Amino acid sequence: MQSLQIHTAYSPWYALLCLAAGLGVSWFMYRRGGPWPMGLRLLLASLRALLVALVCFLLLEPYTRRIRQEEVKPKVVLALDNSQSVGLFTSKAELGRTLQGLDALADRLQKSGLEVVKQSMQEGDTVVNSFAQTPLKAPVTNLHALVEKGDRALRNQNLAATVLISDGIHNQGPTPTFQLYNAPIYPLALGDTVAKRDVVLEEVQYNKINYTGTSFPVVARVRHNGFNGTTATVLLQENGKTVQRKTVSLPRGGTVQTSFQVTAAQPGKKHFQVQVQPLTGEFTNINNSRHAYLEVIKGKLKVLVAAAAPHPDIKALRSALRTNQLLDVEVVLGPFQNPSFKTPYDAAILHQIPNATGVGTDWLRRLRTARVPTFYILGAQTDFNAFNSLQAGVQINRPSPQFDEVQPLLNAAFQRFSAEPTAQSRIKAWPPTPVTFGDWRIAPAAEVILQQQVGAVRTTKPLLVYKPAAPTPSAVLLTDGSWQWRLTESVDHGSSQIYDELMTHLVQLLANRRNQKRLHVYPVKDEFEASEGVTLQADVFNAVQEEIFGQDISLTLTHEGGKQTRHRFRHEQGGEGLRLGNLPVGVYRYTASARVENQNYTDAGEFVVQEQNLESLLAVADHSLLSQIAERSETRLYYPAQLAQLEQDLIKANFKTILRSHEEEKDLLEQPWFYFLLLGLACAEWALRRFYGSL
Known part of the structure; x- marks a missing residue:
């Protein structure tokens, strides 16, 4: 339904003046009569009066308001949990009948006046035409994302209800029990809550980083149901060959663990498979094996952290680097200690070296001679003239004793190592730190990792720079206040993960470039x-x-x-x-x-x-989760045999159709039909006067 209204920017009473102007002009033109009969003369006068009145009406700045009303029918989303667990642990015959019944239910709801939208956990906006033909292959179950998918897609489309079809097994994302959604949820429970006789390899524990020539454990934890007092054989396999085997007794408590000791002589990625041999009467063998991927390396990267004097940055850097097992960190402070130089360093971090007092100059010379990749941290005690001569990737012209307080911003264009999705927002929240005021210039081959934000102004000035070019790879941090970043992140988020990963990734990037491959x-x-x-x-x-x-x-x-x-x-x-x-x-x-x-x-x-292998860990449906969702939505839990009851309840809910109005305002001067009206009036008057003998 549509309606068209005409409004003016000024009082509509002024339209009477426009009409009076039209009548006055018409009377002036046709007052003396003419060669026309009285009826024709009145028609011509009326055309002229209307034309002039409409032209004068434009002075009132008229505009049209078009109101369009539409009916939005209530929509019901049928959201299918098409994860692997639904197909694995639900009877195929029962599952097939249920999915066919849901397709029929959708058709009947459609005929009753409800609009039905079928969805699954497929990525994107893929349309689900038939539940019976939908593959149950999703590797994880995120019920919150499944329900929110319909909420988000139909946010302004009169979403009335969501029917959640699931076994209740939820292993990724927020628990839907404690979330708020735009429409009530009607859960339909699949699967079986009766525990089956089964043996599950619940977890495999191992160190992801190991060293050649050392022995390291691979621990397998086995859980069972219904096999009290029996024994099971656990195999450790590499490249399809069994390298070790253990026999374990399955206790009444349900969980037991066993350990394999492994020694790797050659470095590289290793792939082990731990497998529990199937037992007679076991419900499924799918959850009897898990994979272990680990890396064997020759040794740790040796990193020197050297500072001209004690500073809070040193503790922050040492703590960050020691979170990575690949790094062997040596810390020295001048003028009290000297680096060992017993073995070649893979990378070095120099804090305010070169220094204005000359501390650490010999260390720097030896590192430069050995071509050790170096990470320079600048501060108030840095000798900037000596630093500029190092060609480390950034230089400052005319350094000033003054400082700018700047905040770090992650440069999204830097792609040499990946950051966590939350890094951008968390780094932006780090506190301002002092940076020497001056004209900072970046070398052509250098890349910016962090940029400066001064107050609310985001700049392209560098804060952390990486240079892969000759003579050796280098990095430069223009502030000596990064310890505040680690401290703030620990307080705000409970861990300093982003700061630690930034520093360890940068040091690894420097150390791994030591071979100078082309x-x-x-x-x-x-x-x-x-x-x-x-x-x-x-x-x-x-x-x-x-x-x-x-x-x-x-x-x-x-x-x-x-x-x-x-x-x-x-x-x-x-x-x-x-x-x-x-x-x-x-x-x-x-x-x-x-x-x-x-x-x-x-x-x-x-x-x-x-692979995550999450869907085969539990062979028992979690209907209690679905029941809690129903209680929170003030609905009830349904089972496959109750599809008819579900249909009746959805229809009895009497979801209302929404009447929605859309208003569109448009200046009359911008609408062609008005000009055609004026042209039509003028042409009609001219044609009549012409036809009847006088203009």
Whole structure:
């Protein structure tokens, strides 16, 4: 239903003046009569009066208001939990009948005047046409995301109710029991709450980082139901071969654990599978095995943290670096201690060195001679003239004794290591720290990790800079107040994860560049989940270790089973690298090659794709969770045999249709039909006068 109204910016009583003006002009023109009969003369006068009145009416700034009303029918969302647990632990015959019944229920609700929307946990806005044809393959169950998906899509579309079809097993995301939703939830319970006789390999515990020649444990925890007093055999397998076996007695308590001691002589990624051999009468064997992916390395990276004098930054850096098992940190303070220099350092952190007092100059010279990648932290005691001569990636011209108080901002364009999704907002909340005021200039090859924000103004000035180029890789932090960042993050979030990862990733990036390879191909993560895409990045350097672009890189990917696939991508500045998409679980190794300055260079590496295996841990439906959701929504819990009752309750709820109005205002001067009206009046008067003998 639509209506059209005309309003004016001034009082509508002024329209009488417009009409009077039209009548006055018309009377003046036609007062003496003419060669027309009285009826025609009145018609001509009326046309002229109306034309003039409408033109004068424009002075009142008229506008139209179009009101359109529409009926929005109530919508009911049928949200199906299509996770693996529903298909694994619900009778196939019963599940098939239930899904077909839900399709029929949707049709009947549609005929009763309700609009029905079918949804599942598929990503995006994929339309579900038939529940009976929907694959039950989702690797995790996030019931909150499933319900919120309908809430978000139909936020302004008169969402009346959500029917949640699930077994109640929830293993990812917020618990829906304590969430607020826009519509009541009617849970429909699938699955079986009676515990089956089953043996479950509940967890495998192991250190992800281990060292060659050392022995490390792999601990398996086994849970069972209904096998009291029997024994089970637990196998440790590598590459499909059993390397160790243990026999465990299944106690009455239901849980037992056993440990394997493993020794790895060669470095690299290792893939072990722990498996419980099936027992007679076991409900399912799907949850009898789990995978363990670990890395064996030659040794730790040796990192020197040297400061000209004691400072709170040193404790913050030491604590951050020691969260990473790969780093062996040595801390020295001048002028009280000297670095050992017994073994070559893989990276060094120099706090206010070069120093205005000369402390640490010898240390710096030895590190520069050994070409150790260095992370410089600047402050009030830094000798900026000496620092500028180091060509570390950033220089300051005419340093001032004054300081700017700046806040850090993460540069989203920096892609050499990945940050947590929350890093952007958490770093932005770190407190301001002092930065020497001056003209900071970045070297062409340098990359900005953190930028400065002065007050409310976001700038492009650097705060943390990384330079991969010759003579050695380096990084520079322009403030000596980063200890405040770690302290603030610990207070606000209970941990300093983002600060610790930023510092450890930066030091690892420096240390790993010590070999000065010309071609470096690397995964953005060492471990990927089976549900996420795999991406590889690349760096290419010239003879003086300056990064260059435009090379074509060929890559051969070897899957765990020996299958090989070949890929090709171009190394571009700011490019997205090589996207491999979702890969099956396993250890992958790759070799890459590129032609750089008329020579061929190669690189190799490996990464892991692992599965979460959450859906097969519980073979018992959790109907109590669904019951709590129903109680919170003031509805009730339904079972597959009660679809008819569910239909009656939805219809009896008498969800109301919403009448929604939409108003649109538009200036009359912007509407062509008004000009055609004026033109029509003028042409009609002219045509009549012309036809009847006088203009």
